Amino acid sequence: MPDVASTVTLARTALYAGLLAGALDITAAIVTNLQVPARVVLQSVASGWMGRAAYQGGWPAAGLGLASHFAIMVVIAVIFVAAAVAIPALRRFWIPVGMVFGVAVWLAMTFLVVPMSASPLTPPADLMTTLKPVAVHILAVGLPIAWVARRMLGAG
Template identity: 90%
Template sequence: MTDVASTVTLARTALYAGLLAGALDISAAIITNLQVPARVVLQSVAGGWLGPAAYRGGWPTAWLGLASHFALMLVIAVIFIAAAAAFPALRRFWFPVGVAFGVAVWLAMTFLVVPMSASTLTPPADLMTALKPVAVHILAVGLPIAWVARRMLGAG
């Protein structure tokens, strides 16, 4: 495969993985928070940029949150796809790797990205509170991205 074809394949794989994980993850966030409107869930993502003002911005800040969510998922997918292209074992053992990647993404988002942002969200207070978001990141982020990598790039 030529370098251009390889780059296009990697970019297409990252795009598909990012779109799939982004759709699954934001859907899970909305479904697991049915006590608030979907707009508020999306505004909480925009809160990373705008802080509490995100909740006063109506649908424009919700759309900012949705766009930000998908942009971040694309970055997360690019990181995994680049690693999976360099290390075929990540594709060969996609299931346990996907589980580990989902946990790693949750840890990075919870303890690095969100605290460094303007968001007012706080990390879970205990293990039981953390289980649901960790499970969501495994099922909606780590496993789908790893599966797309194996499916589109081969088992290695």
């Protein structure tokens, strides 16, 4: 049974990793979608709960989207941290593992989570529209989470 200190360290690691990835990912989403206001990007996240009504929900819907985005990122970080504790090699080889994890997160969000939600968003239609979000998930989600896990939990 883990002691309280190690449980706190694991929780703190997952929280920091999730907050960092959440901040980087939502910033990338806003910056790579400058054709729409940031509010709309956040509302698109809320559409997972609210469907198309999120886009008429103004800033309250955007706030729900932002809170949901960070909650999802913390859960994603918890998954990685738990795996990295069970399999120390994930921390030792954090760069390739983080890249693969970023792709895995994109696949799960694009083909499982979003389709099972109320969101009207559809998967990318072609390779060119797929590359940008995959790269963002590698650089803003997978690598930062893997880096924080390695930094806070050691190389294994």
